[in-house]
Amino acid sequence: MAPNVHLAHVSDLLFTWTVFIYAVAMLGYAAEFAFARLARARGDAPTRSVRLGQSAVALTVVGWGLHAASVATRGFAAHRVPWGNMYEFSTMVSLVAVTVFLVLLLRQPVRFLGAFVMAPVVLYLGLAGTVLYVPAGPLQPVLNSYWIKIHVVAAITASGTFMVSGVITLLYLMKSWLERRAAAVSLGPGTAAAVELRQPSTGVRDGARAMVDGLARWLPSSERLDRLAYQVIGFAFPVWTFAIIAGAIWAKYAWSRYWGWDPKETWSFITWVVYAAYLHARATAGWRGRRAAYLSLLGFGCLMVDYYVVNTVITGLHSYAGVN
Amino acid sequence: MTDTIPDTAATEQLSTAPTAPAPTARMNVALRAWRQLTSMRTALLLLSLLALAAVPGTLLPQRGLNPVKVAAYFSAHPHLAPLMDKLSLFDVFAAPWFAAIYLLLFVSLIGCLVPRIRLHTRALRRPPPPAPRHLLRLATSTQWSADAPPPVVTEQTVAALRSSHWRVLVRDEADGAVAVAAEKGYLRETGNLVFHVALLVLLVGIALGGLFGYKGTVLVTTGDGFANVQSSYDVFSPSRLFADSQLPPFSFTLRHFSATYQPGGEPKSFDALVDYRKTPDASPKPFHISPNNPLSVDGTDVYLVGHGYSLRIQVRDPHGNLVYDKATPFLPDDAMFTSHGVVKVPDGLSHQLGLTGFFYPTYGATPLGAQSVYPAPDDPTLDLAAWQGDLGLSSGRPQSVYTLPVAQLANVGTTQLVPGKTWRLKDGATVTFVGVQDWATFQIAHDPGTKLVLVGAVLVIAGLLASLRVRRRRFWLRATPVESADGSRRTVVTAGGLARSDADGNAVEFDRLVNRLKD
Numbered sequence: 001m002a003p004n005v006h007l008a009h010v011s012d013l014l015f016t017w018t019v020f021i022y023a024v025a026m027l028g029y030a031a032e033f034a035f036a037r038l039a040r041a042r043g044d045a046p047t048r049s050v051r052l053g054q055s056a057v058a059l060t061v062v063g064w065g066l067h068a069a070s071v072a073t074r075g076f077a078a079h080r081v082p083w084g085n086m087y088e089f090s091t092m093v094s095l096v097a098v099t100v101f102l103v104l105l106l107r108q109p110v111r112f113l114g115a116f117v118m119a120p121v122v123l124y125l126g127l128a129g130t131v132l133y134v135p136a137g138p139l140q141p142v143l144n145s146y147w148i149k150i151h152v153v154a155a156i157t158a159s160g161t162f163m164v165s166g167v168i169t170l171l172y173l174m175k176s177w178l179e180r181r182a183a184a185v186s187l188g189p190g191t192a193a194a195v196e197l198r199q200p201s202t203g204v205r206d207g208a209r210a211m212v213d214g215l216a217r218w219l220p221s222s223e224r225l226d227r228l229a230y231q232v233i234g235f236a237f238p239v240w241t242f243a244i245i246a247g248a249i250w251a252k253y254a255w256s257r258y259w260g261w262d263p264k265e266t267w268s269f270i271t272w273v274v275y276a277a278y279l280h281a282r283a284t285a286g287w288r289g290r291r292a293a294y295l296s297l298l299g300f301g302c303l304m305v306d307y308y309v310v311n312t313v314i315t316g317l318h319s320y321a322g323v324n
Numbered sequence: 325m326t327d328t329i330p331d332t333a334a335t336e337q338l339s340t341a342p343t344a345p346a347p348t349a350r351m352n353v354a355l356r357a358w359r360q361l362t363s364m365r366t367a368l369l370l371l372s373l374l375a376l377a378a379v380p381g382t383l384l385p386q387r388g389l390n391p392v393k394v395a396a397y398f399s400a401h402p403h404l405a406p407l408m409d410k411l412s413l414f415d416v417f418a419a420p421w422f423a424a425i426y427l428l429l430f431v432s433l434i435g436c437l438v439p440r441i442r443l444h445t446r447a448l449r450r451p452p453p454p455a456p457r458h459l460l461r462l463a464t465s466t467q468w469s470a471d472a473p474p475p476v477v478t479e480q481t482v483a484a485l486r487s488s489h490w491r492v493l494v495r496d497e498a499d500g501a502v503a504v505a506a507e508k509g510y511l512r513e514t515g516n517l518v519f520h521v522a523l524l525v526l527l528v529g530i531a532l533g534g535l536f537g538y539k540g541t542v543l544v545t546t547g548d549g550f551a552n553v554q555s556s557y558d559v560f561s562p563s564r565l566f567a568d569s570q571l572p573p574f575s576f577t578l579r580h581f582s583a584t585y586q587p588g589g590e591p592k593s594f595d596a597l598v599d600y601r602k603t604p605d606a607s608p609k610p611f612h613i614s615p616n617n618p619l620s621v622d623g624t625d626v627y628l629v630g631h632g633y634s635l636r637i638q639v640r641d642p643h644g645n646l647v648y649d650k651a652t653p654f655l656p657d658d659a660m661f662t663s664h665g666v667v668k669v670p671d672g673l674s675h676q677l678g679l680t681g682f683f684y685p686t687y688g689a690t691p692l693g694a695q696s697v698y699p700a701p702d703d704p705t706l707d708l709a710a711w712q713g714d715l716g717l718s719s720g721r722p723q724s725v726y727t728l729p730v731a732q733l734a735n736v737g738t739t740q741l742v743p744g745k746t747w748r749l750k751d752g753a754t755v756t757f758v759g760v761q762d763w764a765t766f767q768i769a770h771d772p773g774t775k776l777v778l779v780g781a782v783l784v785i786a787g788l789l790a791s792l793r794v795r796r797r798r799f800w801l802r803a804t805p806v807e808s809a810d811g812s813r814r815t816v817v818t819a820g821g822l823a824r825s826d827a828d829g830n831a832v833e834f835d836r837l838v839n840r841l842k843d
Contacts, residue, residue, distance in 0.1 A: 138586065141593050145616040231828060234792045241788055245781040254616050256539065256627040256769045258777060259530075261417045262389065263382040270375045277371040284364040302375070314382060 007077035014070035028056025029114030090128035096160025147250035154243035161236035267306035362435030381416030455800035459820035474803035515790020522783030532773030572622035576600035642752030647672025
């Protein structure tokens with residue numbers, strides 16, 4: 001069946017609005033941070049900033065609705081599941097990332113994540129809408145299997161969740177650096193003076209330092225960030241494992257073997273191994289904390305290679321990107 | 325794991341490997357090496373190495389995936405490539421150093437697993453450890469006073485804990501105090517162990533496939549058949565311990581092949597209709613083989629992996645006697661199935677005759693020359709060149725059926741034919757392009773390890789979920805009788821909770837439990 005052009009256009013329109021609203025929400029979260037700092041400086045209660053933050057959440061929810069509608073209309077327009085090429089895959093991954101953020105928000109106070117989650121989401125969607133965009137169309141015959149629902153959905157869910165854990169891990173590293181810096185200053189007046197001496201005071205530096213200081217207050221303790229990241233990876237890792245296994249089963253039906261070290265398979269495996277190393281590192285004395293965090297970031301880097309580099313640069317069996 | 329745990333009774337390790345006593349001077353080197361190998365740090369190192377070692381396998385061409393690209397790499401880097409080949413860089417995943425990493429990892433894993441399984445089975449039978457003396461020092465703890473005497477308080481506690489599946493033990497302490505010790509979440513470590521054992525199961529399954537499996541490909545033109553014996557295959561790759569007797573005696577005939585395309589030429593669907601027999605005596609059954617839908621016979625799977633066109637060509641001598649009548653497979657060169665092929669007629673004519681041809685399913689003339697503009701045979705056209713001379717078939721040297729040694733032959737003309745048309749050569753021989761048929765390539769594969777791998781994979785997921793979602797935690801409660809100044813007897817109740825794995829959710833659970841007990 002030919003794609004429904006009108007519906008495809010509606011999907012594109014919804015997509016544009018999604019990106020716009022997410023961007024505004026991101027600014028809202030950033031404004032909450034800025035106003036909270038101002039209120040603190042004046043000693044006021046942070047009523048205005050909280051209201052800003054809540055509006056940003058409301059906008060995120062609206063954006064999420066449009067996002068989901070864009071995905072659904074795309075699927076109806078093409079008469080198939082809406083994750084058959086890189087544009088659609090990226091759109092779904094960011095939808096999952098926003099969903100994970102909203103679900104976390106329902107359970108714990110994680111609004112501080114807002115701007116940091118929305119920034120890569122907007123970037124991701126921007127990339128999807130410009131570089132990776134392809135008009136709605138049918139699937140390649142080899143993708144025509146119910147395994148596309150199982151394998152690809154699992155891969156998308158894990159990728160979107162890893163994206164959020166990556167953001168939290170970055171914040172963890174930032175906060176842990178700030179904490180160590182604060183500890184160094186509090187070692188005594190001598191240390192503080194030494195730190196002062198090394199950082200000649202200029203206007204720009206002061207501004208930057210105030211910003212860093214504000215960020216240090218804004219973020220929860222590094223311990224909490226570490227646990228949050230672990231929690232999110234603890235969800236994503238089994239899903240990623242399942243995605244690989246489901247992919248292997250599908251490969252058995254489609255390509256006559258469950259594993260063939262195709263570049264996509266190999267990079268998925270590398271990603272899995274690096275995250276497995278992260279989980280082990282977290283339980284190993286001397287590796288807990290920052291070293292484990294670097295492994296987690298490395299894992300996310302591998303995931304990005306698995307996705308962008310393998311799909312576009314390395315040719316393999318997973319060349320469904322539709323961009324070449 | 326981030327909690328600081330003050331009480332020594334509770335500081336036993338849990339999710340790391342069991343701690344062994346520090347190696348002493350007397351301990352021999354082998355034992356120390358074994359300890360080192362089975363330590364978590366080594367596992368971490370080997371995991372990182374494994375990830376790193378896999379990277380060149382995706383950046384360099386691999387023989388298992390694309391031998392043509394490997395050959396191209398060799399001609400592009402004539403000096404470097406042989407050196408790289410010595411390091412198995414074109415067979416990374418079969419390389420000895422790659423195997424060394426994962427085998428070491430698995431040895432380390434076994435060394436780590438065996439003591440942990442022993443410890444865990446012991447822990448499963450052991451009662452929860454006694455309550456630490458200072459419960460209030462635990463991360464989550466509380467104290468209140470109750471009217472009921474200690475045994476009643478603890479009895480209620482035990483009932484509440486048992487109803488939520490805690491393992492419970494009551495101990496009487498000095499001065500009439502009664503302590504309850506409880507533990508929950510043993511499934512975490514069970515899952516952890518199951519996950520790691522499942523990885524071993526996976527490895528065994530993979531090894532089985534590598535030792536006893538086979539795969540091969542065969543090209544079949546519509547109307548032709550295939551019988552599952554090694555000689556019928558175009559390419560056959562048996563595993564190390566494969567024996568011919570393993571091949572199930574099935575056969576099939578390709579009755580019909582159909583392909584549909586998008587208006588732009590992108591493929592939409594493929595379908596190969598075969599009649600297959602399980603044994604030579606069985607009656608034939610029809611089956612549609614398509615992408616994602618292999619034919620499965622006695623553990624061997626038949627996959628559709630490619631297709632193209634076979635051209636039926638007849639050659640007659642000047643007297644009109646038929647000397648050649650075959651459907652010759654032409655190999656596609658592009659997505660629109662511009663194809664090339666060779667016909668060899670060694671016998672029946674005064675000179676040996678060779679034909680080289682380009683076939684266009686839908687003919688289109690472009691500035692760059694003729695090429696097919698659509699993959700379906702809507703306007704089939706064949707460009708032919710005829711060659712005479714010694715085809716070299718009697719030289720004994722193996723020769724591809726898709727190439728002709730044209731350098732040593734004389735060109736005797738070229739032409740363009742459509743189906744049904746005949747071309748008369750100068751010496752009176754005729755070449756007729758009778759028609760177009762489809763061919764399909766099938767990959768036939770058997771992997772006896774697949775089922776075991778699947779079992780391993782399911783256990784991997786189950787174990788992983790249990791080890792990541794279940795929390796292991798302990799709960800203690802001590803009821804101590806006290807006599808107040810006015811002579812009334814009361815009970816001071818102290819409770820403490822301890823997360824032995826992740827602390828998330830522990831405080832909430834502890835509060836809920838304590839509130840239930842206070843009521």
